[in-house]
Amino acid sequence: MATESDRSPTINNQNRIKQIIDHLLDPEDDTHPFIAAFHLHEFKAWACFPDRRGRVAVDAGRSATIAYLEQIEREYSKKRNILRGQKDSAQRVISLLKLDVFEELFDLGVQPNGGWKALLNCQRPDALREAAKERLIQAQTAADLIELRIRCLIHHPEHAKLANLMHAYVLRWYARSLPLLSPATIRKHWRQNKQSAVFIYAARSVGFELIxxxxxxxxxxxxxxxxxxxxxxxxxxxxxxxxxxxxxDDEFAWIRRCFPDETSLGRIQPKILPLSGEELLVLQAVKLHDLDLAFKEGGHRPPILEIGATR
Incomplete structure (x- = not known):
């Protein structure tokens, strides 16, 4: 059984994220496949709702655990007949808990988070998936902000000091190829998704299903x-x-500490384009034309041509 120190009720902490990543990238040879699947399912739920203090991930973990435990019960009942003659549910659970994988899953997804009774208040899995779909739509704003900054850092190192969050806010505000959002909405979407924004962007970049x-x-x-x-x-x-x-630099230091070193996990530069001439114009004009102040006040966006004409 897991010790009390292992039983964190949420995964909204660096150590838990690191454990999940380590487990997924380098699973132990004797680890049951359901354990890695549980970790990935829990991670995805956290990444979609990083502002919920891990509560959604806990619900996702509970639901997944029940599905895995039911499958284990079906498999062992059919193949090994270990439950033959045990009609009493308590006896069946006791027998199943003697199985290592059943015990480990129970410790991961049920026992530390309120036990069986907590399942009564668990969000329905289909509702959770639909909510995650909706959430990831707005979370793309956070991914946009990461991408704008990365494009600047990779392709325009001479402007590296301009690749900060405020400049990204303004660039996103001016983006013509993306849905028009108000400053308040851009800030809100970032605030809600900033903890997992790196993962949201990476998932979009490589086609990784995060829902x-x-x-x-x-x-x-x-x-x-x-x-x-x-x-x-x-x-x-x-x-x-x-x-x-x-x-x-230090903005995502806690996330950096979650990854193994480069000998175990190669770093991969995303395939992205440089900033356009128009985007560079806006980036360089933020301070010159007080675009950051205009953004903060949520007011008028000076036209691009007006910015260019007064440089």
């Missing part, structure tokens, strides 16, 4: 295990995440 699967679906167990066993895709996703986090 957790519906744990009540018939194919959940098989599909979630397949996802967690695609180590090359996980390495690409986390490799881009690590590269991006390391481009910033």
């Amino acid at each position: 957790p699967r519906d744990a009540s679906a018939a194919d959940f167990v098989e599909s979630s295990v397949t996802d967690s066993q695609n180590v090359s895709h996980l390495q690409t996703f986390f490799g881009v995440s690590a590269y991006v986090a390391e481009q910033f």
Whole structure:
């Protein structure tokens, strides 16, 4: 059984994220596939709702755990007949808890988070997935801000000092190829998603599915295990995440500490274009034309042509 020190009720902390990443990238040979699948499912739920103090991830973990435990019960009942004659539910649970994987999953997803009774207040898996879909739509604003800054850092190192959050706010405000958002909305989306913004951007960059699967679906167990066993895709996703986090000084220091060193996880530079001439114009004009002040006040956006004409 897990010790009390292992039983954190949330995954909203550096050590837990690091444990999950380590487990996914370098699973132990004797680890049951359901354990890695559980960790990936929990991580995805946290990444979609990083501002919920891990509560959504806990619900996702509970639902996934039940799906895995039910599958274990079906498999062992059919193949090994260990539950034959045990009609009493308590006896069945006791027998199942003697199985290492059942015990480990119970310790991960049920026992530390309120036990069986907490399942009564658990968000439905299908509702959680739909909520995650909606949340990731607005979370793309946070990914946009990361991308604008990374494009500046990689392709325009002479302007590295301008690749800060305020300049990214203004660039996003002026972005013509993206949906128009108010300054208040841009700030709100960043505030809600900043803890996992690096992962949200990396997922978009490499086509990694960050929306957790519906744990009540018939194919959940098989599909979630397949996802967690695609180590090359996980390495690409986390490799881009690590590269991006390391481009910033101390802003994402806690995320940088979650990754293994480069001998274990190669850093991968995302394939992105330089800033356009118009974007560079806005970037360089932020201070000159008080665009940061205009953004903070949520007022009028000076036209691009007006900025260029008065340089």
